[in-house]
Amino acid sequence: MNITSSSTTLVKSGAGVMHVTNINSLGTVASTVAIYDSLTASGTKIATINSLSIAGPQIYDVAFSTGLCVVTTGTIAPDITVSYR
Numbered sequence: 001m002n003i004t005s006s007s008t009t010l011v012k013s014g015a016g017v018m019h020v021t022n023i024n025s026l027g028t029v030a031s032t033v034a035i036y037d038s039l040t041a042s043g044t045k046i047a048t049i050n051s052l053s054i055a056g057p058q059i060y061d062v063a064f065s066t067g068l069c070v071v072t073t074g075t076i077a078p079d080i081t082v083s084y085r
Contacts, residue, residue, distance in 0.1 A: 001081070001082050002024075002079070002080070002081050003070060003072055003077075003079075003080050003081075003082065004077065004079045004080075005072065005077050006072055006073050006074055006077040007071075007072055007077070008040070008041045008069065008070075008071050009069065009070045009071075009072070010039060010040075010067060010068075010069050011067075011068040011069065011070055011082050011084065012067060012068040012084055013039060013066075013067040014066075014067060015063070015064065015065045015066075016063070016064055016068060016084050016085060017061060017062065017063050017064070017084060017085050018035065018046060018060050018061075018062050018064060018068055018082065018083075018084045019059070019060065019061055019083045019084055019085060020057050020058065020059045020060065020082075020083045021033065021035065021047070021049060021057075021058045021060070021070075021080055021081070021082050021083075022056065022057045022058070022080060022081045022082075022083070023049065023051050023054060023055045023056060023058070023078055023079075023080055024055075024078075024079040024080060024081060025055070025078060025079040026051055026052060026053070026055055026078055027051045027052060027072070027073075027074030027075075027076055027077045027078035028052070028074055028075050028076040029052075029074060029075035029076075030052075030073055030074055030075065031050075031051045031052045031072075031073060031074030031075075031076070031077065031078050032048060032049065032050060032051055032052075032071075032072075032073050032074070033047075033048070033049040033051050033070065033071070033072050033078060033080055034047075034048050034070070034071040034073075035047045035048075035049075035068070035069070035070050035071075035082075036068075036069045036070075036071070037064035037065060037066050037067070037068070038066050038067055038069045039066060039067040039069060040069060041069060041071045043066065043069075044066075046060065046062055046064060046068075047060060047062075051072070051074065051078035051080070052074075068082070068084055070082055
């Protein structure tokens with residue numbers, strides 16, 4: 001799934017495996033990507049990526065049980081792609 005705005009995005013409900021989060025282009029001013037095992041922007045955090053300075057693929061291969069929720073922030077949000085199964 002491709003995400004290009006500052007938003008809270010439910011990528012998948014239910015169990016699965018987050019394979020990779022690719023930072024396609026960096027965001028600006030306070031840009032981060034927070035990834036949760038949840039249906040909302042709370043609960044068990046899987047990862048936090050500083051999308052001001054880290055670009056390219058971030059490989060995780062981590063299981064989630066409740067859902068995969070991604071929160072992107074920034075004055076200009078990063079362009080990211082989340083791959084899961």
